[in-house]
Structure formats: structure tokens, C-alpha cells
Amino acid sequence: MVEISSTTLPEVKLITPRRFGDTRGWFSESWNKNTLSDAGLDLPEFVQDNHSMSAQMGTLRGLHFQSPPHAQGKLVRCARGALLDVAVDARRGSPRYGQWMAEELTEENGRQLWIPPGFLHGFVTLLPNTEINYKCTDHYAPECDGSVLWSSLGIEWGVNAPILSDKDAVATPFDVFETPFLYEG
Ligand SMILES: Cc1cn([C@H]2C[C@H](O)[C@@H](COP(=O)(O)OP(=O)(O)O[C@H]3O[C@@H](C)C(=O)[C@@H](O)[C@H]3O)O2)c(=O)[nH]c1=O
Numbered sequence: 001m002v003e004i005s006s007t008t009l010p011e012v013k014l015i016t017p018r019r020f021g022d023t024r025g026w027f028s029e030s031w032n033k034n035t036l037s038d039a040g041l042d043l044p045e046f047v048q049d050n051h052s053m054s055a056q057m058g059t060l061r062g063l064h065f066q067s068p069p070h071a072q073g074k075l076v077r078c079a080r081g082a083l084l085d086v087a088v089d090a091r092r093g094s095p096r097y098g099q100w101m102a103e104e105l106t107e108e109n110g111r112q113l114w115i116p117p118g119f120l121h122g123f124v125t126l127l128p129n130t131e132i133n134y135k136c137t138d139h140y141a142p143e144c145d146g147s148v149l150w151s152s153l154g155i156e157w158g159v160n161a162p163i164l165s166d167k168d169a170v171a172t173p174f175d176v177f178e179t180p181f182l183y184e185g
Contacts, residue, residue, distance in 0.1 A: 013114040046135040054125045060162035062122015063148040067180040070141035071117035081130030082106035088120040094183035118181040147171035
């Protein structure tokens with residue numbers, strides 16, 4: 001029913017739910033706690049669903065996090081268009097601290113990424129009018145909200161001059177970022 005694989009950051013999981021095609025189109029369970037659990041992936045409880053649309057191709061949102069006690073794990077998918085989704089290990093003491101991974105999530109491939117708390121998250125849109133949906137394990141807490149500069153980690157975004165929010169354009173570079181996350185093994 002669902003395919004789950006590890007990525008180069010082993011805690012970040014690539015999830016591909018099955019699609020049932022017929023003459024009308026297709027059907028897919030985009031989230032099923034029991035199916036994921038049966039496949040070996042027990043995820044924490046989700047308390048908020050987010051949906052955003054980026055009008056222009058080359059729009060980059062990230063790299064975002066919420067500090068404890070409101071750190072968020074996110075289950076991300078692309079509902080329309082296409083995007084390159086990126087996660088960065090930001091847990092102090094992690095053997096992979098500062099390492100990043102990227103995966104194309106598209107309307108067609110239906111892939112999802114599970115990004116646990118302790119990782120930065122961002123994405124760049126590859127098509128106009130791209131929509132992203134993600135489930136979060138904690139509520140939005142603006143006082144805990146933070147951003148790390150997209151260009152400070154050598155990530156291959158595929159764009160040189162992305163469209164950014166004012167906040168993301170002046171975010172903290174990773175080398176001076178004081179991470180609030182700790183690696184717990
Ligand atoms: C994230 C968020 C924003 N907002 C509001 C605040 C603001 O007025 C408006 C836009 O917020 P932002 O500019 O932070 O939106 P955006 O740049 O899309 O932020 C998101 O980026 C991706 C990469 C993530 O991983 C998310 O967790 C979130 O940080 O929406 C909420 O009401 N609830 C929320 O959960």
C-alpha cells in the first residue's frame with residue numbers, strides 16, 4: 001500500500017503511497033497512520049495541516065524551523081505542480097550536522113517526505129502555481145519561528161536568484177546559526 005525508503009539523511013523518509021488508477025483518474029490515501037505503522041514507520045501525532053501556493057516558478061521558502069518547545073516534524077507533499085524539497089540536519093552533535101538532502105515532490109509522483117523535528121525545511125518551486133501540503137506535529141508558534149539563509153549551506157537549489165520573503169532574504173547564515181536542537185542518538 002505504501003513504499004517507504006530512507007534518504008541520505010536516514011531519519012528523513014521518502015514515502016510513496018500507492019495510487020489506484022482507473023478511467024476516471026486515480027485514488028490514493030495520502031495519509032494513513034495504520035498503513036505507515038504496518039510498514040514500520042510510526043509517526044508522532046499531527047496537530048496542524050498547512051497548504052501554501054507559490055505563484056511563480058523559482059519561489060524559495062526556507063530554510064525554516066520552530067525551536068523547542070514547539071519544534072515541528074513535517075509530512076510534506078506536493079498537491080499541484082512540482083517542487084524540490086530540502087531537509088537539513090540541524091541537531092548539534094549529529095554525525096550529519098549541516099548535511100542536506102533534496103527530493104523532487106510533484107503532482108505526478110505523489111511522493112512525500114517525513115522530516116522530523118531537529119531538521120530545517122525549505123523548498124523551491126519548479127513550476128508556476130505550485131501548491132504544497134504538509135502535516136505538522138506542533139502548532140504554529142511565531143515566537144519560536146526561525147529561518148536560516150538558503151544560500152549558506154551549498155545546497156543545489158537549481159536557481160541563482162530565487163523569489164524570497166523579506167524574512168528569508170535576511171535570514172541567519174548557517175555558520176553563525178546557534179541551533180536549538182540537540183542530537184539524541
Ligand atoms: C507557517 C505559518 C504561517 N502563518 C502566517 C504567518 C504569516 O503572516 C503568513 C506567511 O508565513 P511565512 O512567511 O512564515 O510562510 P512560509 O514562508 O510559507 O513558511 C513555511 O515555510 C515552509 C518551508 C515550512 O517548513 C513551514 O513550516 C513554514 O515555515 O502565514 C500562520 O498563520 N500559520 C503558520 O503555521
